[in-house]
Amino acid sequence: MTDPADVTAPVACRVCGGDVTEFLDLGRQPLSDRFLEPDRTEGEFFYRLAVGQCAACRMVQLTEEVPRDLMFHEEYPYHSSGSSVMREHFAGLAQRLLDTELTGPDPFVVEIGCNDGIMLKAVQDAGVRHLGFEPSSGVAKVAQAKGVRVRTDFFEEATASEVRAAEGTADVIYAANTMCHIPYLDSVFKGVDALLSPDGVFVFEDPYLGDVVAKTSFDQIYDEHFFVFSAGSVQAAAERFGFELVDVDRLPVHGGEVRYWLARRGARTPSEAVARLLAEEAAQQLGELATLRAFAANVTAIRDDLKALLTRLRAEGRTVVGYGATAKSATVTNFCGIGPDLVQFVCDTTPDKQNRLTPGMHIPVRPPTAFSESYPDYALLFAWNHAEEIMAKEQEFQQAGGRWILYVPEVHVV
DSSP: OOOGGGOOOOEEOTTTOOEEEEEEEEEEEEOTTOOBOTTOOTTOOEEEEEEEEETTTOOEEESSOOOHHHHSSTTOOOOGGGOHHHHHHHHHHHHHHHHHTSOSSSOEEEEESOTTTTTHHHHHHTTOEEEEEOSOHHHHHHHHHTTOOEEOSOOSHHHHHHHHHHHOOEEEEEEESOGGGOSOHHHHHHHHHHHEEEEEEEEEEEEBHHHHHHHTOGGGOSTTOOEEBOHHHHHHHHHHTTEEEEEEEEEOGGGSEEEEEEEETTTSOOOHHHHHHHHHHHHHTTTOHHHHHHHHHHHHHHHHHHHHHHHHHHHTTOOEEEEOOOSTHHHHHHHHTOOTTTSOOEEOSOTTTTTSBOTTTOOBEEOTHHHHHSOOSEEEETTGGGHHHHHHHTHHHHHTTOEEEEOSSSOEEO
16 A cells, blocks of 8 residues: 555546545556456556545546456456346336336436346336447347347447437436446536436446445455545536436445436436435545545555465465455455465356456456365355355355355454
8 A cells, every 4th residue: 555655646637637646556456357368368467556536526536547448348257137136226226217217208218338238128128218338249249139229339428429319318327337437427428418308317326435435345446446436526526517416325235335316407406315425424524535544544454464364274274265256356366465375266157257367366267166066164255245145145155164254344254
């Protein structure tokens, strides 16, 4: 971690142009979703993963941008439909939109980053006109195979304007775990402005800074997560681009998220939930650099504690494997220096990741059968945000004496 006395000079905020002051350096990191073939590890891309806060608009953001084409491509391995919890989550959101926002004679919804069509499939089944933007062609094809309309492209001002010219305005523009991926928010908001109907709503949900700080869930910070939003920073960004934050929902998924509802300025009356969340953030001093520096100190403590625990278990002859080859696990393994000497392999249900190596630290990824064939003594739960679902599924592991290692909000063994 960078000592506050040695931080680099501020960089310009990607939202407002203000000074961004670095508060956490997570070191040299690889592309978080680039799982390598064992014989093709040469020339792996690395970058410096550091995060800072804008002094003007309080937006928390990375200080270095990874080119988007390196992250979102044909082989992008994440499929939203892989979790039953997320399937239920998106089904509920789709039904809410159908009941409240998509009730006109010919409603139209556009999703930014529709992934494998998990939300739009429910909209399509209801007979509602829709379009998904998905630049990763592999998962886009999965969505298209379900009958979902997908444009394999990035959402920005130019592409949004093309859709409006061809199909008219959208009643809802939605994004899940996508807006935080996009450094060029100005072009996205211009696209929303071009495509959204006058009384329409722009809805997006992403990991919440308040939860990241409270839980010390530093692995929410990686190349694809360029921004870590708070209600205050989203409100400031919305106002800058002619929109207004009119509602918020706290969500339990992915370790804690907020769903933000934005409308054109003056089109809707903001709910009391917005004022409540802003007041909570003020009480927590979430917008203060001192709070974020204290978070950074807690991150360092987790790194040291986790590395010490794994080193001790190795010395005792205990077996440890990882569970869930998540994108965010790249931050943990590379920042903490966890390689196959400490964690023998990581099991994961995603076929595209299996029989490959994790980014940077090159831990083998194996299918779930490798976990149950011979249970380890300990399992390091990288997919901690799905802990309840996973532990319910893997009860035999615990019955056999196995124990889970978690590092959020601190290193502990279950």
